[in-house]
Amino acid sequence: MLQLEHVKKSYDGVTILEDISLDIEDGEIVSILGPSGCGKTTLLNLILGITESNGGKIIFDGEDITDVPMEKRGFNIVFQDYALFPNLNVYKNITYGLRNKPAISTKEEVDELIRLLELEPHLEKKIDQLSGGQKQRVALARTMVMKPKILLLDEPLSALDGVIKESIKDRIKTIAKEYHLTTIIVTHDPEEALTLSDRVMILNEGGISQYGKPEDIILAPANNFVKAFILNQLEIKKNNIYRLFAAQMAQTQMSQAQVQQQGMQVS
Numbered sequence: 001m002l003q004l005e006h007v008k009k010s011y012d013g014v015t016i017l018e019d020i021s022l023d024i025e026d027g028e029i030v031s032i033l034g035p036s037g038c039g040k041t042t043l044l045n046l047i048l049g050i051t052e053s054n055g056g057k058i059i060f061d062g063e064d065i066t067d068v069p070m071e072k073r074g075f076n077i078v079f080q081d082y083a084l085f086p087n088l089n090v091y092k093n094i095t096y097g098l099r100n101k102p103a104i105s106t107k108e109e110v111d112e113l114i115r116l117l118e119l120e121p122h123l124e125k126k127i128d129q130l131s132g133g134q135k136q137r138v139a140l141a142r143t144m145v146m147k148p149k150i151l152l153l154d155e156p157l158s159a160l161d162g163v164i165k166e167s168i169k170d171r172i173k174t175i176a177k178e179y180h181l182t183t184i185i186v187t188h189d190p191e192e193a194l195t196l197s198d199r200v201m202i203l204n205e206g207g208i209s210q211y212g213k214p215e216d217i218i219l220a221p222a223n224n225f226v227k228a229f230i231l232n233q234l235e236i237k238k239n240n241i242y243r244l245f246a247a248q249m250a251q252t253q254m255s256q257a258q259v260q261q262q263g264m265q266v267s
């Protein structure tokens, strides 16, 4: 279990995170959701260990890791831009971290991940020959072969569109469940957070606005910010889609009526 207790962070005297306390269970997918600049990436970096806090504790499996450096925490991150090596092929990118630590994953385990992420047809390709979704899957595989204790994902879907987004979402869920891997995801998109996660943490003005299951957030928003920021965005999206389909349905009904009328005129 990962626990944050009264974690604080400020930059140049400006408070970014005020008093963050939360528990994340083993194997849980948790999204950190909030508007731009609210401190989502800062919180992810504090957990990863590349940013130091100004107070509070981070505890993993009962051990205080607040002062444990990143390399010793055993967590791993997939960055927003994937940070893949363009001069290496897909297979070499995936296995890059194993060069100096080959014992971490067996060949069978690497092959299993490649299969799970459907990367077999791409292994010989260079990174610039891949689509965004394929790059994301390579970045996921490369991180997973190192068997992180916690998987951190910074805006994993923001560069992807519609169908690809849904497919990567499914892969992330499958990996988290199959490997019972605690997964923490930063996103600014309520739909993404609510459809991908077991629990969602909504950040605003340095604090946690609400932390709960997606259905709790939808059914019982804790305050006006959650209502305004999260639910309104979803409502707007829903209405836009309804409007689109309503227009399409009206068009279809009109065409059918025209066909019927033409049919009556012929007979």
Ligand SMILES: Nc1ncnc2c1ncn2[C@@H]1O[C@H](COP(=O)(O)OP(=O)(O)OP(=O)(O)O)[C@@H](O)[C@H]1O
Pocket (backbone or CB within 6 Å): 011, 012, 016, 034, 035, 036, 037, 038, 039, 040, 041, 042, 043, 188
């Ligand atoms: N190294 C730094 N030095 C000074 N200020 C920083 C630093 N890193 C982040 N900040 C500030 O901290 C605040 C939170 O930044 P952060 O990147 O965590 O937000 P975010 O919620 O991830 O935003 P976005 O969704 O736009 O990526 C911002 O006001 C940012 O300018």
